[in-house]
Amino acid sequence: MSENTAPMPDFTRWPSFPFEGDMRVKKLAAPVDVEPPRSGEDATDCVACGTPDDAYIWVSERWRVRAMDRPTGLPMVLILECRSHLDLGDLPNLLAAELGVMTVRLERAIRSLDGVARVHVNRWGDGSAHLHMWFLARPYGRLQLRGTFLSLWDDILPVIPEAQWRENLALVAAWLADFGGKANAEPAHIQWESPSTFSVPTATTVDTEPDDSRRPATLGDVEAAKAPPTENPENPDTAEQPIAQQPSPTAASPEAPTTEDQGGVRPSGAKSAASDHRSDLGTEVSPAADPESQYRSERRFPEAPAPDPGNPANSGQAPVQSTLPGSL
Numbered sequence: 585m586s587e588n589t590a591p592m593p594d595f596t597r598w599p600s601f602p603f604e605g606d607m608r609v610k611k612l613a614a615p616v617d618v619e620p621p622r623s624g625e626d627a628t629d630c631v632a633c634g635t636p637d638d639a640y641i642w643v644s645e646r647w648r649v650r651a652m653d654r655p656t657g658l659p660m661v662l663i664l665e666c667r668s669h670l671d672l673g674d675l676p677n678l679l680a681a682e683l684g685v686m687t688v689r690l691e692r693a694i695r696s697l698d699g700v701a702r703v704h705v706n707r708w709g710d711g712s713a714h715l716h717m718w719f720l721a722r723p724y725g726r727l728q729l730r731g732t733f734l735s736l737w738d739d740i741l742p743v744i745p746e747a748q749w750r751e752n753l754a755l756v757a758a759w760l761a762d763f764g765g766k767a768n769a770e771p772a773h774i775q776w777e778s779p780s781t782f783s784v785p786t787a788t789t790v791d792t793e794p795d796d797s798r799r800p801a802t803l804g805d806v807e808a809a810k811a812p813p814t815e816n817p818e819n820p821d822t823a824e825q826p827i828a829q830q831p832s833p834t835a836a837s838p839e840a841p842t843t844e845d846q847g848g849v850r851p852s853g854a855k856s857a858a859s860d861h862r863s864d865l866g867t868e869v870s871p872a873a874d875p876e877s878q879y880r881s882e883r884r885f886p887e888a889p890a891p892d893p894g895n896p897a898n899s900g901q902a903p904v905q906s907t908l909p910g911s912l
Contacts, residue, residue, distance in 0.1 A: 600731040602740055622713045627669040632714040637768070641757040644765030646679065647686055649757075651769075655749035657741025658734070660694050660721040660756065671715050672707060687717065693759035694721050697752050701725070704734050 590609060595601055624630035640648045641662075648665050664686055666679055675683060691703045701724040707717050720738065722729050729737050750771055757767035 600733050602736050624713045641753050641769035642760045655743050656738050658738045660752050662719045664717040693756045699724050
C-alpha cells in the first residue's frame with residue numbers, strides 16, 4: 585500500500601485544520617466513464633422547486649433564502665436559491681446580475697449580526713442541480729476557523745442556542761425585507777407562565793391609606809379644606825384654639841361663649857335699634873329677654889350696668905305707655 589506511505593499534506597499542519605494525530609490518506613477510487621445525474625436534474629423531482637415559501641426565511645419574486653432545519657456550530661448558515669430551475673451557468677443576464685446584488689446584500693446582512701467576523705460564500709454544485717449558494721458566518725475572534733475548513737468546523741463546534749439562532753434568522757430576514765420581498769422568520773417567542781390563581785381583595789381588607797390622602801366627597805369638603813382659619817379680633821389668643829379647649833359655659837359664668845356665636849363680630853358699645861326703641865317707649869326689658877344683653881353675654885362683652893331702681897322702666901311697675909308724637 586504505497587499510496588498510504590506518502591507524507592501528509594502541509595494543510596494538515598495548519599492551525600485551521602480540525603484534526604490531529606496519526607492519519608493516513610484514503611485510497612483514491614478509479615474514475616468513472618459517465619457521471620451519475622445530480623439530485624433534481626429533472627425539475628419534476630427537484631426538492632427546491634417543490635418546497636413551499638413558508639420553509640424559507642425570506643422570499644421574493646425571483647429569489648429565496650433558506651436555513652438549516654436546526655442550529656449548528658456556526659452563528660449562521662444560509663443558502664441562496666433562485667426560483668427558476670437553473671444552475672449557475674444557465675442564468676440569463678437579468679438573474680446573473682441580480683445574483684451579484686443578492687450575494688453582496690446577504691453577505692452584509694449576515695455580517696451585521698453580533699459576533700460575526702467574516703462570511704464565507706461557497707458554491708459547489710455537485711449535490712443538487714438547482715443553483716444554491718452557501719453563506720457561512722465565521723465567529724469573531726476564532727482565528728482557528730479561518731480559511732478552507734470552516735464548513736468542517738460547523739459540524740464539530742458545539743451547537744449554538746436555538747433562541748439565538750432564531751433571532752439571527754429573523755434579523756437577516758428583516759434586513760433583506762428592507763429591500764423588498766417578504767420576511768417569514770420571526771424571533772423566538774418569550775416563554776412565560778401566568779399565575780394559576782389570582783388574589784382578589786376581600787371586604788375585610790384593612791385600608792392603610794392615611795386620612796389626609798382621601799379624596800373629598802363633595803364640593804363643600806374641598807372649600808372647607810381651602811378656607812383659612814377664622815380669627816377673632818376681640819380675643820386673638822383664643823382664635824386658633826380648638827373648640828375642646830375653649831372654656832365651657834356654666835351657670836355661674838353667663839359670659840361664656842356658646843357654639844352658636846361664631847358669626848360676625850359686632851363693635852363694642854353698639855346697641856340694636858330695636859333695643860333703643862323699646863327703652864324710649866318705657867317698655868320693661870329684662871336681661872334674659874333683652875337680645876342686646878344676650879348678645880353681650882355670648883360675645884364676652886362687658887356686662888351691662890345694673891338697672892336703676894329710680895327708673896320706671898326697670899322698677900317692676902306696670903309699663904307707662906308713652907305718648908306718641910302725634911298726640912301732642
